[in-house]
Amino acid sequence: MFSISSAYITLEVKLGLKVTGRCAVTFKTVSGTFFYEMEQDIKRFLTSLQPEFDLAYRAVTDSYGYMWIVFEGKRIEDLLAALTATGDMVEEKGFSDQLLAAVFEFANERQGGGHQYLIYNYRRNNFYPFVPTGQKTRDTEQEMIMMSAIGEEMPFEKDMTLWYPLWDLPLKSPG
Amino acid sequence: MIIKRLRHEVRVYTKKAPWQKRDNGLTARIIVSFAILTILYLVFLSVLAYVGLGAIPIAVIAGIMILAQWYFSDKIVLWSTGAKIVSREQFPELHDLVERIVARNNLPKPRIAVINTKMPNAFATGKTPKSSIVTVTTGLMDQLETEELEGVIAHELSHIKNRDVLVLTLASLFSTIAWYLMQSSLYGGMYGGYGRRRDGGGGMLLVLLVAIITWFVSFLMIRAISRYREFVADRDGALMTGKPSKLASALLKISGTMKRIPTQDLRQMEGMNAFFIIPALSGSSFANLFSTHPPVDQRVKKLLEMEAAMS
Numbered sequence: 001m002f003s004i005s006s007a008y009i010t011l012e013v014k015l016g017l018k019v020t021g022r023c024a025v026t027f028k029t030v031s032g033t034f035f036y037e038m039e040q041d042i043k044r045f046l047t048s049l050q051p052e053f054d055l056a057y058r059a060v061t062d063s064y065g066y067m068w069i070v071f072e073g074k075r076i077e078d079l080l081a082a083l084t085a086t087g088d089m090v091e092e093k094g095f096s097d098q099l100l101a102a103v104f105e106f107a108n109e110r111q112g113g114g115h116q117y118l119i120y121n122y123r124r125n126n127f128y129p130f131v132p133t134g135q136k137t138r139d140t141e142q143e144m145i146m147m148s149a150i151g152e153e154m155p156f157e158k159d160m161t162l163w164y165p166l167w168d169l170p171l172k173s174p175g
Numbered sequence: 176m177i178i179k180r181l182r183h184e185v186r187v188y189t190k191k192a193p194w195q196k197r198d199n200g201l202t203a204r205i206i207v208s209f210a211i212l213t214i215l216y217l218v219f220l221s222v223l224a225y226v227g228l229g230a231i232p233i234a235v236i237a238g239i240m241i242l243a244q245w246y247f248s249d250k251i252v253l254w255s256t257g258a259k260i261v262s263r264e265q266f267p268e269l270h271d272l273v274e275r276i277v278a279r280n281n282l283p284k285p286r287i288a289v290i291n292t293k294m295p296n297a298f299a300t301g302k303t304p305k306s307s308i309v310t311v312t313t314g315l316m317d318q319l320e321t322e323e324l325e326g327v328i329a330h331e332l333s334h335i336k337n338r339d340v341l342v343l344t345l346a347s348l349f350s351t352i353a354w355y356l357m358q359s360s361l362y363g364g365m366y367g368g369y370g371r372r373r374d375g376g377g378g379m380l381l382v383l384l385v386a387i388i389t390w391f392v393s394f395l396m397i398r399a400i401s402r403y404r405e406f407v408a409d410r411d412g413a414l415m416t417g418k419p420s421k422l423a424s425a426l427l428k429i430s431g432t433m434k435r436i437p438t439q440d441l442r443q444m445e446g447m448n449a450f451f452i453i454p455a456l457s458g459s460s461f462a463n464l465f466s467t468h469p470p471v472d473q474r475v476k477k478l479l480e481m482e483a484a485m486s
Contacts, residue, residue, distance in 0.1 A: 014483055064442040101441060119441070140436055141424045148479030160432065164441035 001084055001120055003154035004104060004127070008076060014149045016110035022171045023079050023105060025086050028062060028098040038093040042069065042086055053078045055107075060170045066100065067168050081118040087122070096122075103130075105171050116142065119166060121157065128157040130165055138165060208255035209244075216240050249300040249308055258288040258310045265289075272321065273309065276329050282336060282414050285309045295319070299331040300340075306416045307335045319425050326422030327429075330412035337411065339404045343397065402469045409474050413481055423478040430471040 011017040029035065039059070046057045046069075055073030062068060069086050073079050083102055090099050102120040108111045117130040129146035131139040143163070147156060157163065192232045216237070223233050244251070254258070269287060277284045285301065288310040295315040301307025309331050316324060334340075412418035427433045 051231050062442075064440070066442055121441075136438055138436075138438070140427070140433060141420050143436075144423065144427075144475070144479055145420055145482055148476070148483045161435045161437060164437050164439065164444055 001087075004118065004120075005076065005080055007118075007127075007150045007154045008104075008106075010150050010153060011106060011146070015145065016108060017116060017146075018105040018109055019076055020105045020107050020115070021074055021076075021079065022072050023083055023103060024068050024169070025083050025090075025102045026066045026068045026100050026170055027040065027090050027095060027165075028100065029065050029067045030095070030098060033076065034042055034093065035095065038090065038095065039067070041093070043165075045085070045089065046082060049082060053082060054080060055082060057082065062168070062170055070171055097171065101166065103166065103169060103171065105169075114148065117166075117169065118146070124157060124162065126155040126157045128163045130163070132165065132167065132169075138169060198329060204255045204257075208251055212244065212251070237292065245302070248302070249306070252300045253288060253310075256290055256310070256323075257292075258290045258308075260286055260308070261289045268314065269311070270294045272325060273328060273332075276325060276332060276415055282332060282333075285332070285335060287311075288358035294318075295329055295429060301335060304335050304338070304341065305381050309335075315429070318428055319422075322416070322418060322421040324430065325416050326412060326418065326425050329415040329458035330408050330422060332415065333408040334404070337404065337407060339408070342404065404473065405469055406477060409478055410481065413478055419478040419481040419485065423475045423482070426471050426475055426478075432471060432475075 008017075008019050012019075018073055043059065049055070053073070054075060057069060057071050060068045060070065068144050069083075071079050071082055073082075087099060087102065090096065092129045101122060104118045104120075106116045106118070108116055115132075117132075118127050119130050120127050127150075129143040131142040131146070133139050150156070151158070219240075220233055220237055223236065252258070261269070266287065266289060269289070273287055274284060276282075283305050285299070285304075285307040286309075288308050290296075290310060290312045292312045293314040294312055295318050297309070297311045297315055299307060299309050309326075309328060311328070317328065319327065409422060413422050416422070424433070
């Protein structure tokens with residue numbers, strides 16, 4: 001996961017992709033006390049980070065029943081630290097099977113600032129690109145260009161049939 | 176054996192149909208046409224031998240016929256694939272597109288032919304750059320966007336520019352000679368040689384062995400050269416248009432890879448944990464050794480590396 005802390009520089013230099021300062025981790029919600037406690041723990045922990053770390057977070061649940069912890073901040077190191085710590089907490093509480101993915105958002109400066117994503121799949125332990133263009137359409141060409149730029153410097157999903165999209169990402173704040 | 180050799184000979188004449196795996200029909204028709212022609216030659220030559228013509232006249236006639244086949248090869252290819260030469264009036268956009276590429280790269284404009292089939296495919300034929308023909312199918316034009324079609328046609332134009340037909344013909348000369356040697360020594364062995372040379376059995380066997388090895392090595396070499404020429408044509412074609420990623424996406428579309436990139440949401444894949452354990456697909460290197468075209472993913476990878484280096 002930490003390989004992204006160098007890969008994002010490559011993306012910026014080679015492709016003009018800038019980190020937007022937004023990223024998220026998502027896991028399936030389960031009904032029950034343990035899960036509820038974990039949720040509270042995560043929120044307490046993230047709030048306790050606030051004075052030191054320059055970032056904001058919010059929790060959203062989507063229509064698939066997945067909880068998203070969305071982070072927003074200026075420094076990628078802070079974002080990455082908070083995101084991985086959250087993932088670790090989910091695993092420690094015994095919910096590692098629920099942990100699905102982490103998502104990092106980029107803006108393509110050379111093509112009108114469109115959003116492009118790197119998805120980290122917790123089960124495969126690797127990254128793949130996702131460039132949505134509409135409701136259910138994606139820009140495969142741009143995705144492959146991303147792979148060609150960083151595919152060698154980080155654990156990357158080479159099997160394109162596993163590049164599952166995440167439509168309607170709740171990364172942008174609703175307000 | 177004959178079919179093997181023919182297939183290889185046909186490849187030399189027809190010059191590549193880049194996405195053969197999905198369009199065997201076109202290649203099959205070309206192969207059958209050349210096979211029928213070659214069988215006709217062999218029957219004709221056998222008849223000549225039977226009526227008692229000497230070895231030298233037969234060799235001369237065979238030579239003339241091979242030259243004729245070479246000379247008419249593009250006509251045979253057009254005829255066997257059902258490709259029709261099209262005028263500017265019939266396909267103005269296609270003519271414009273080809274002219275844009277040749278004008279930018281200072282190449283002679285080839286003739287353009289179209290095959291009416293849904294299968295996406297393209298190939299180049301011709302003995303010299305000036306007399307060459309670029310053929311595309313209507314399916315290719317329907318499936319690709321203009322810039323992708325440009326990429327494919329530029330790839331075909333680089334085959335013409337690089338004289339890949341000639342390169343492969345020269346490369347296959349060895350193989351052809353070895354094949355004839357192999358055959359004649361086989362016949363020699365089977366019928367006890369032509370008469371008196373009963374003592375030469377061991378020598379015959381050695382010739383046979385050497386011929387087989389030569390043939391096999393040159394067979395692999397031709398395939399290696401052919402794969403290399405594909406990479407070169409990809410690179411040169413991408414340089415002509417300046418957009419390697421467009422050719423890459425064209426290749427992915429034609430090979431059907433594009434369709435395999437999922438649109439189903441990751442969140443709907445839960446309960447399919449086992450699915451994620453399947454190891455990534457990898458091409459067998461054995462199959463690689465024998466095929467004339469490199470796998471699409473390798474070609475795409477190289478094109479995207481080019482794109483990354485250019486940006």
